[in-house]
Amino acid sequence: MARTVTFSHKDVVDLINENFVPVWESVAPVREAVFDLGDGREVRGTVGGEIALSFCRPDGKVFDVIPALQTPHVTYWGMKNALEFYRRTGAKDAAIKDYHGFLHAEMEKAGKGETNPGIEKARQYMKLRRLSWDPATHDLAGTVGNKSGVHGAGGTITVFQPGGLDYYRRMIHKLLSTKETRSPEDWKREVFTGVLDAELKGGVERYDLNTLEPFAVIEEEE
Amino acid sequence: MRNMRRLGTLLIAGAALLSSGSGGEAQDPAPQDRVLTAIERLRGEAEGAKEAIQQLVNLGETALPKLRAAAGTDPVFLKRVKTVISRITGQWGSDGRLIWKRSMEEARKSNVKGRPILVLQLFGKFDEEFC
Numbered sequence: 001m002a003r004t005v006t007f008s009h010k011d012v013v014d015l016i017n018e019n020f021v022p023v024w025e026s027v028a029p030v031r032e033a034v035f036d037l038g039d040g041r042e043v044r045g046t047v048g049g050e051i052a053l054s055f056c057r058p059d060g061k062v063f064d065v066i067p068a069l070q071t072p073h074v075t076y077w078g079m080k081n082a083l084e085f086y087r088r089t090g091a092k093d094a095a096i097k098d099y100h101g102f103l104h105a106e107m108e109k110a111g112k113g114e115t116n117p118g119i120e121k122a123r124q125y126m127k128l129r130r131l132s133w134d135p136a137t138h139d140l141a142g143t144v145g146n147k148s149g150v151h152g153a154g155g156t157i158t159v160f161q162p163g164g165l166d167y168y169r170r171m172i173h174k175l176l177s178t179k180e181t182r183s184p185e186d187w188k189r190e191v192f193t194g195v196l197d198a199e200l201k202g203g204v205e206r207y208d209l210n211t212l213e214p215f216a217v218i219e220e221e222e
Numbered sequence: 223m224r225n226m227r228r229l230g231t232l233l234i235a236g237a238a239l240l241s242s243g244s245g246g247e248a249q250d251p252a253p254q255d256r257v258l259t260a261i262e263r264l265r266g267e268a269e270g271a272k273e274a275i276q277q278l279v280n281l282g283e284t285a286l287p288k289l290r291a292a293a294g295t296d297p298v299f300l301k302r303v304k305t306v307i308s309r310i311t312g313q314w315g316s317d318g319r320l321i322w323k324r325s326m327e328e329a330r331k332s333n334v335k336g337r338p339i340l341v342l343q344l345f346g347k348f349d350e351e352f353c
Contacts, residue, residue, distance in 0.1 A: 007313060007316075007320060007342075008315070008316065008317060013319050013320045016320060016340060017319070017320060019337060019338070020337055020338055020339065020340040021323065021329045021332060021333045021337050021338075021339045021340065022320060022321075022322050022323065022329075022339075022340045022342070023322060023323035023324070023325065023326060023328070023329040023339060023340070023341050023342070024312060024313075024322050024323075024324070024341070024342040024343070024344060024348040025325070025326065025341060025342070025343050025344075026343075026344060026345065026346060026347055026348075027343050027344065027345060028345055029345070029346060030345045030346025030347075031345065046346075049344075049345055049346075050344075050345070051342060051343065051344045051345075052342075052343045053340065053341070053342055053343075054340075054341040054343065055338055055339075055340060055341075056326075056338060056339040056340075056341055057338060057339075058330065058333050058336050058337065058338070058339065059330075060326050060329075060330055060339065062341075063338075079340070082338070083338065086338045091338070183326065184326070184341045184343055185326070188343060191343075192343075198345075202345055202346070
């Protein structure tokens with residue numbers, strides 16, 4: 001959905017073309033789950049699919065990050081802010097630490113981006129899902145809950161997650177204000193695994209529904 | 223035998239010059255004509271279309287305006303056009319206005335104006351259908 005919505009939006013595209021050099025990097029193969037229903041029928045879906053948008057100096061070192069898939073509006077203003085910071089300071093190492101340290105302190109003071117019972121419950125749920133469910137159920141739920149799209153109303157509806165932005169941003173400000181400057185490649189584990197809670201693994205998992213164990217055997221009466 | 227081969231090569235070169243009439247220019251159609259010819263081949267059988275896809279990808283950004291304007295109702299043809307645009311721009315489903323670099327190294331080398339670099343990190347490949 002990043003392709004068809006956010007990075008196809010006119011304002012976003014124009015801003016990138018006029019001010020940035022855009023590049024994409026794959027952090028892992030896409031994770032796909034295939035459920036073989038027999039008779040040549042199958043259900044196929046993508047599991048997960050988080051993204052991160054990093055802003056780098058010309059030497060390739062990160063000075064800001066927009067975590068997760070955001071609406072074109074949020075992405076546009078995130079890009080404008082990053083650009084303004086770069087033009088004002090040159091994104092020198094010390095300026096990056098000061099800027100994110102200031103923003104982190106401001107968020108802390110205002111209580112923005114704090115974890116809350118809802119977020120904790122969701123994270124706990126995701127952790128439990130990973131640990132306790134069988135892999136097929138885990139992947140089926142992951143496919144259904146994927147932000148890649150919900151089908152309906154004669155087309156595909158994009159699902160964004162605006163609720164997580166402050167929560168993620170606060171973690172990003174903390175990381176960029178306390179750790180040394182580095183490339184997106186060197187940041188990816190902390191951003192994807194630490195902030196976005198996304199496993200950095202991919203590939204196709206195929207499930208044959210004929211091999212599933214029954215829940216219980218109902219004995220027929222004689 | 224060696225001299226015979228040389229003579230053969232000279233004769234072929236001479237024939238090519240005579241048929242072109244003006245130093246071989248007609249042998250090399252203008253890029254936009256090549257784009258149109260290749261786009262037409264996308265409507266045909268699979269093997270020829272595969273070659274045309276590669277030819278258009280090699281032509282790069284020059285091919286984008288004509289590809290964007292390519293019209294038709296055949297879903298196979300339209301998917302082939304989409305494939306070419308995706309490979310040139312680096313973005314599946316792109317309308318061709320944004321061209322992505324494929325690596326940080328490429329981005330840094332091409333960055334002659336000293337612009338900030340925007341890095342999209344994702345699972346899978348941005349120029350393929352499923353990511």
